[in-house]
Amino acid sequence: MTDRANPVVANPWSSLRRFTDARIALGRAGSSLPTEAHLAFQLAHAQARDAVHLPLDADAVAAQLHARGLESVRLHSAAPDRLIYLKRPDLGRRLNDNSQALLADRAGALGAGVDVVFVIADGLSARAIHENAIPLLDCILPELSSAGWRVGPIPIVTQGRVAIGDEIGERLKAEILVVLIGERPGLSSPDSLGVYLTHGPRVGKTDADRNCLSNVRVAGLSHATAAHKLRYLLEESRRRALSGVSLKEDADEVPRVVGAGEAANFLLPTGAA
Amino acid sequence: MSTYRHSIGGTTYRFEDLRDLMAKASPARSGDALAGVIAATDAERVAAQSALADLPLRVFLTEAVVPYEDDEVTRLIIDDHDAAAFAPVAHLTVGDFRNWLLSEQADTAVLSAMASGLIPEMVAAVCKIMRVQDLVLVARKCRVVTAFRNTLGLPGRMATRLQPNHPTDDPTGIAAAILDGLLYGNGDAVIGINPASDNPGAVTTLLRMLDDIIGHYRIPTQSCVLTHVTTQIQVIEQGAPLDLVFQSIAGTQGANASFGVTLDLLIEAREAALSLKRGTVGEHVMYFETGQGSALSANAHLGVDQQTLEARAYGLARKLDPLLVNTVVGFIGPEYLFNGKQIIRAGLEDHFCGKLLGVPMGCDVCYTNHAEADQDDMDVLLTLLGVAGCNYIMGIPGSDDIMLNYQTTSFHDALYVREVLGLRPAPEFESWLGEMGIFDAANRLIVSDRLPDPFHRALSRLQQAAP
Numbered sequence: 105m106t107d108r109a110n111p112v113v114a115n116p117w118s119s120l121r122r123f124t125d126a127r128i129a130l131g132r133a134g135s136s137l138p139t140e141a142h143l144a145f146q147l148a149h150a151q152a153r154d155a156v157h158l159p160l161d162a163d164a165v166a167a168q169l170h171a172r173g174l175e176s177v178r179l180h181s182a183a184p185d186r187l188i189y190l191k192r193p194d195l196g197r198r199l200n201d202n203s204q205a206l207l208a209d210r211a212g213a214l215g216a217g218v219d220v221v222f223v224i225a226d227g228l229s230a231r232a233i234h235e236n237a238i239p240l241l242d243c244i245l246p247e248l249s250s251a252g253w254r255v256g257p258i259p260i261v262t263q264g265r266v267a268i269g270d271e272i273g274e275r276l277k278a279e280i281l282v283v284l285i286g287e288r289p290g291l292s293s294p295d296s297l298g299v300y301l302t303h304g305p306r307v308g309k310t311d312a313d314r315n316c317l318s319n320v321r322v323a324g325l326s327h328a329t330a331a332h333k334l335r336y337l338l339e340e341s342r343r344r345a346l347s348g349v350s351l352k353e354d355a356d357e358v359p360r361v362v363g364a365g366e367a368a369n370f371l372l373p374t375g376a377a
Numbered sequence: 378m379s380t381y382r383h384s385i386g387g388t389t390y391r392f393e394d395l396r397d398l399m400a401k402a403s404p405a406r407s408g409d410a411l412a413g414v415i416a417a418t419d420a421e422r423v424a425a426q427s428a429l430a431d432l433p434l435r436v437f438l439t440e441a442v443v444p445y446e447d448d449e450v451t452r453l454i455i456d457d458h459d460a461a462a463f464a465p466v467a468h469l470t471v472g473d474f475r476n477w478l479l480s481e482q483a484d485t486a487v488l489s490a491m492a493s494g495l496i497p498e499m500v501a502a503v504c505k506i507m508r509v510q511d512l513v514l515v516a517r518k519c520r521v522v523t524a525f526r527n528t529l530g531l532p533g534r535m536a537t538r539l540q541p542n543h544p545t546d547d548p549t550g551i552a553a554a555i556l557d558g559l560l561y562g563n564g565d566a567v568i569g570i571n572p573a574s575d576n577p578g579a580v581t582t583l584l585r586m587l588d589d590i591i592g593h594y595r596i597p598t599q600s601c602v603l604t605h606v607t608t609q610i611q612v613i614e615q616g617a618p619l620d621l622v623f624q625s626i627a628g629t630q631g632a633n634a635s636f637g638v639t640l641d642l643l644i645e646a647r648e649a650a651l652s653l654k655r656g657t658v659g660e661h662v663m664y665f666e667t668g669q670g671s672a673l674s675a676n677a678h679l680g681v682d683q684q685t686l687e688a689r690a691y692g693l694a695r696k697l698d699p700l701l702v703n704t705v706v707g708f709i710g711p712e713y714l715f716n717g718k719q720i721i722r723a724g725l726e727d728h729f730c731g732k733l734l735g736v737p738m739g740c741d742v743c744y745t746n747h748a749e750a751d752q753d754d755m756d757v758l759l760t761l762l763g764v765a766g767c768n769y770i771m772g773i774p775g776s777d778d779i780m781l782n783y784q785t786t787s788f789h790d791a792l793y794v795r796e797v798l799g800l801r802p803a804p805e806f807e808s809w810l811g812e813m814g815i816f817d818a819a820n821r822l823i824v825s826d827r828l829p830d831p832f833h834r835a836l837s838r839l840q841q842a843a844p
Contacts, residue, residue, distance in 0.1 A: 113822075115824075116825075116827070116828060117557065117560070117832075119839070120557070121553075123547070123549040123550045124543060124549075124550035124554060125779050126542075126543070126550065126553070126557075126775070127777050128557035129557060130789070132789065132792075132822065135793060135821070145775060145777070149746065149752070152746035153746055155746075190712065190747060191407050193411075288745060289747075290782030290783075291779075291782070291784060368549060369549065369551075370838055371552045371555065371556060373593075
């Protein structure tokens with residue numbers, strides 16, 4: 105109840121918070137958000153904003169790859185800085201002149217094509233890369249090596265968008281391209297990694313040609329589970345020589361809808377049955 | 378195609394055609410820069426606005442920004458034009474039209490009668506030479522009232538869409554957000570879920586769940602599951618209890634094709650929903666979402682600026698007699714609307730253009746985390762839209778959409794704007810809130826430590842069910 109000592113009215117349905125990450129039962133000061141809930145929101149927004157503007161530590165990523173005996177190559181998109189990157193998505197989809205030359209050299213040295221190239225790109229959250237890229241690779245690369253997959257060098261792209269992988273994969277003559285990229289940060293998920301797979305990458309591919317795994321992070325789709333799904337997509341993509349809308353994800357992806365949850369729709373008498 | 382010129386001092390500015398003139402006259406925004414249609418300098422923009430102000434309104438009936446032969450939205454706009462309704466302003470230029478709209482002559486009755494005589498391009502043009510206060514003042518005089526199980530858009534009212542999204546469509550999580558929203562007095566515009574899955578079975582399950590809740594608690598509102606129109610037609614045929622048909626639409630045939638829709642498909646969907654006869658106080662069964670930049674993002678903008686194309690989307694919407702239309706103004710990202718200033722102006726432009734065309738406009742007052750915007754910007758836009766008479770806004774728990782990863786207005790925000798501006802919910806819903814013991818006679822929340830009985834019973838069931 106409202107009183108002079110504490111003008112915040114709590115909501116007696118806070119027990120429902122265990123069913124959703126939504127910001128329910130926040131209580132109210134008058135009709136407005138209480139100070140605690142207001143500042144919790146401000147912090148989440150600040151963290152998401154910081155994730156957008158945090159620079160990719162490409163040196164650290166390269167060093168971690170090197171420590172695992174993996175070769176990397178440092179590339180930069182045609183967007184010179186974050187401000188231009190945000191305003192000009194087209195520039196984030198292609199390499200700058202230096203990087204094109206660098207990649208041409210590397211492709212020449214590589215000679216024949218490879219089975220798969222993994223591209224690491226900052227996208228909209230470098231934090232997603234710092235926290236998830238290496239752990240995911242640690243789950244998938246050893247498996248692929250023992251299964252005989254030829255894995256190419258790993259480009260690390262600054263100011264990159266998903267489609268920049270098409271140019272890279274095409275030049276490195278990759279049969280399959282996998283882009284690991286920081287997703288647009290949500291308020292509760294500033295560290296979410298996206299994984300995009302394309303068979304036969306070349307400039308001009310569209311979203312319809314790609315398969316996507318989203319929300320890869322410790323509190324979301326775990327590294328091990330993501331690696332399991334990615335392995336499935338890689339094998340199917342190679343076997344059927346395609347990717348995108350005609351390559352469906354694993355059958356265990358059916359969303360949990362019908363009568364699921366311990367309490368289902370508790371708003372109805374039958375829901376609790 | 379005519380070219381247009383305007384001289385300022387010794388400099389003459391030349392504009393290729395009407396499309397170029399409109400684009401260069403548009404207040405600056407990142408999407409028009411991305412499309413390469415923006416004015417090169419501020420002075421060029423004002424020159425374009427001045428040339429546009431001198432243009433007779435009737436020019437828009439003969440000169441199309443998107444060719445009639447190529448585009449069904451243009452054909453709809455021109456073929457449906459009501460010359461008799463246009464007659465009172467047919468002699469005006471765009472600049473005179475602005476003066477007329479601001480004058481006492483343009484009252485609510487006159488503007489309502491004129492809506493079918495105006496076409497989107499005329500409305501977009503006058504919008505470009507209006508300040509924020511003009512957009513507010515004129516929109517406030519417009520009134521577009523629609524109805525299904527309640528009546529929306531009445532003066533002194535503002536409704537909310539209760540948006541109980543969940544990343545895996547979990548029914549318990551959705552039910553928790555619905556309870557939260559109802560107990561904060563939200564949900565009169567619609568209870569509308571953006572589903573994670575577009576599988577017809579999953580969509581039907583959600584529709585049944587919403588229908589059961591609305592029936593059980595006798596809530597005078599309507600439900601919607603925002604999936605593709607073809608899926609909704611399919612589930613109607615399979616017997617799903619569907620109230621409103623949702624679809625995203627845009628201002629060119631090409632952009633609509635990228636959404637997988639045509640005018641004929643929308644007409645078919647409307648007829649399917651009407652055949653269910655589920656409305657009790659009205660028969661408006663369509664719900665559309667739009668947003669500046671959608672045509673450009675589909676590479677179907679045809680060199681036209683994004684604000685003009687947005688107005689054309691409303692031209693398409695009004696053909697389908699919708700219950701609800703809202704611009705999702707800040708959702709698309711900073712490459713189209715860069716910051717709070719651009720989002721605020723765009724939200725008011727969209728509301729103004731829609732209302733003048735006779736469309737029941739609401740607004741998803743929103744932003745993403747990569748835009749230069751924050752809660753303060755949303756408060757400004759929300760308050761201005763409240764003053765401008767916006768039909769409805771979104772309501773979600775704590776402004777945080779955990780499914781779509783963006784921020785929109787919260788249940789609390791709706792209460793704020795109702796309190797400071799004296800706005801009330803839809804009348805049927807307002808009565809229900811009173812009967813349920815959620816609002817008092819002054820429309821203030823009264824729920825504290827004891828829930829209204831039906832909701833108390835629901836929570837008790839949950840405690841019994843819990844292990």
